[in-house]
Amino acid sequence: MSDNTSDSNEASVTASPSNFIRHMIAQDLAQNKHGGRVHTRFPPEPNGYLHIGHAKSICLNFSVAADHNGHCNLRFDDTNPAKESQEYVDAIKDNITWLGFAWHGDVRYSSNYFGKLYAFAMQLITKQLAYVCSLSADQAREYRGTLTEPGKNSPDRNRSVADNLALFERMRAGEFADGAYSLRAKIDMASPNINMRDPVLYRIRHIEHHQTSSAWCIYPTYDYTHCISDAIENITHSLCTLEFEDHRPLYDWILHNLDIDSLREASDLAASGFKSGVKYVLPEQTEFAKLKLNYTMMGKRNLKTMVDTGVVLSWDDPRMPTLAGMRRRGFTAAAIRNFCESVGVSRSESMVDLGMLEHAVREDLDQEAARVMCVLRPLKVVLSNLAVGHVEQLSLPSHPKDDSMGRRDVPLTREICIDRSDFEEVAPAGFKRLLPGGEVRLRGAYVIRCDQVIKDSSGNIQELHCSVDLATLGKNPEGRKVKGVIHWVSAELGLPVTVRLYDRLFSVEKPDSKDITDYGDVLNPDSLHELHGCLAEPSIGNGLGLRHYQFEREGYFCNDTVDSTPERIVFNRTINLRDSK
C-alpha cells in the first residue's frame, strides 16, 4: 500500500553521480559560459608516484570532461626541479593510461610556458604590480607578519619599474646567487589572507630541470604558474583540493591583472575548438575534498619516506596505496574507477572506510577473475581406492556464472593435497569440513570419507587416508547430505608456487595523525606473509603476464609480475573473500 504511485521514471540507469561540481558545470553550460566548452586538467607534480587519492582527482577531471564532450589535459606542474624527475613523469603517464584515461593532445608541462610566464612577469612589473625583492627567506618570513598581525612592506616595494625590469633580467641571466632576490607580487602586506601578502612569483635556483635542462636559473612558483597555465591551455574548470581555497583570490588576482588580450593570444584557443565571437572567460578554480582512507598513509612525502627507509620495498610494493602498488597487488583499474565514483565528491573532509575500496575490488574481480584451486598450506591426502598412477582429467568451469570464460582441466590423482585448515580432529562449532570418519566434497570432484589419520612420532598429522565415493561425481550421494566443499590439488601434478598474503600496512585508522611521531610504531606486523610450497592446479600455466584469479574459497590473487619466473611463480593475494562464517 505504500507503493502509491507506481508510475514515474525511476529507472534513470546511467545517471551520472550528483555532486556540486557537476551542478556547477551544468549551470555554466546552461549559461553558455565558456561557449559550451568543458576543459579540465590533471596537474600532478612529478615528485613521486600517484596514489589512490590522485585517482579520485583523475577520475573526476577526466570523467567530468568526457561526460560533457570536453577534454582533459595532462599537465606536469614542474616548477620545482629540486624535487622532480623524469622517472616520476614516466610513472605518472603510465599510471593514468593504466587507469583507463587518455589525455587531450600532447602531454603538457608548465615548463613549456616558462617563456610566456617570464613575459607576463615583466608585464606585471611594468604595471607596478610586481617588484624584485632583496629580502632573504628568513627576513621575508619576519616581514610577513602572523595569522593575527599584519605584515610590513618590503623596503624594495617601491623600486622603480626600470630598476625592477633590469634586476629581473639580471636574475634570469644568472648574475645572482640562489635566494639573493625574488620577484614578488605587489598586493597587500596587511591582507588577512596571508597568500596575498606580496607572494613570491619567481625564485633563483641554479639547478638543472628535467625538461628544460639549464635554460633557466629562475623558476616561477606554483601560484604564479598554475593560473596562467590554465589560461594558456584554455581550461574552463580548474579543480583542486580544499587546501588551495585560500589561494583562489591570488589565482584570480594574477589572471585579472594580466592583459586579457595578451592572455588570449598566449592561449591555444583554436586547438580547443573555441568558437570566435564567444566571450573570452578566464578559468576558475573550484575546490573539493581530497580522498582520505583509514588505515592508509597518503601523501607523496610520506610514501617517499617509506620507500627510502625500507619500510616497504618500492613504490610499487603491493602494500602501497600507490596506483603502481595496487596494480601489482591485483586491483583492477575498473575497481579503482568504481571506487572513486562511489565515494563521491564533496567539500566535507571525510575519511572513507577501506571496506569500500575492498568492496569495489571484490565486485570487479568476482566478474573478471578465473576460478582456480590452490592449496596454501598443503596436507597430503591419499585416496586409497584410486589406483597408483590414476589420472582423471576433470573439466571444470572457469567461472560459476560466466560460461564465456570457458573451462579448464583439473587432474585428480591418488595423492592430493587439501588445506590443513580444512581438516580438524575435533570439530569446532559449525565446522563443515573434514573430520575423522566424516565426509566432504572435493570441489568439482567426488565426495571422500576420512578413514585414517597418519601421525608422526610426536603426534603431528602427516597425511590422511580417505576413500572416494565414485558415485558422487556431479551428483549428491544417496541418502545423506554432504554439506562441506573443500578445494584440493593433485599432489603429483600440482604446481608449487609462492604466495604472498597481504594485509593493511598500518594497524591504526589514522597513521598520519600528528600525534604519531614515528609511524614505525603503528605498522601492522602482519602486513606481509610469504608462503612457500603452496600447490596450484596446473591450469595456471607459467605464471607470466598479469592474470587475475580467484583461488576458490581463499580469495583473489594475481601473479606477481616483478618477481615471478617460470621456475618460481609468485602470487599476490589481492584481497580475501568475504567470510560470513
Added chain:
RNA sequence: UGGGGUGUCGCCAAGCGGUAAGGCACAAGGUUUUGAUCCUUGCAUACGGUGGUUCGAAUCCAUCCACCCCAGCCA
C-alpha cells in the same frame, strides 16, 4: 583571540522551502558442489546545538559549539 572552510545513519553521500535517495558496513532469511556470488528483508520521527521566519525548514535568518586549512623563495 586574523582569514577561509565543513558539520545529514557506524563510514561515504544525495537533498537547494513541501514533509530524509543510494552505496559500504551490519543483522535476519532464501539459493548454492566456493562458509563466495546472487536474491529478499531490516537498518536516521531525523539532518551539530539553541532560538526565529513560515501553513510547512535538513533546506531561509540569528546565535552558539565542534572540527579542518593557511604564517615554504613546496605543490
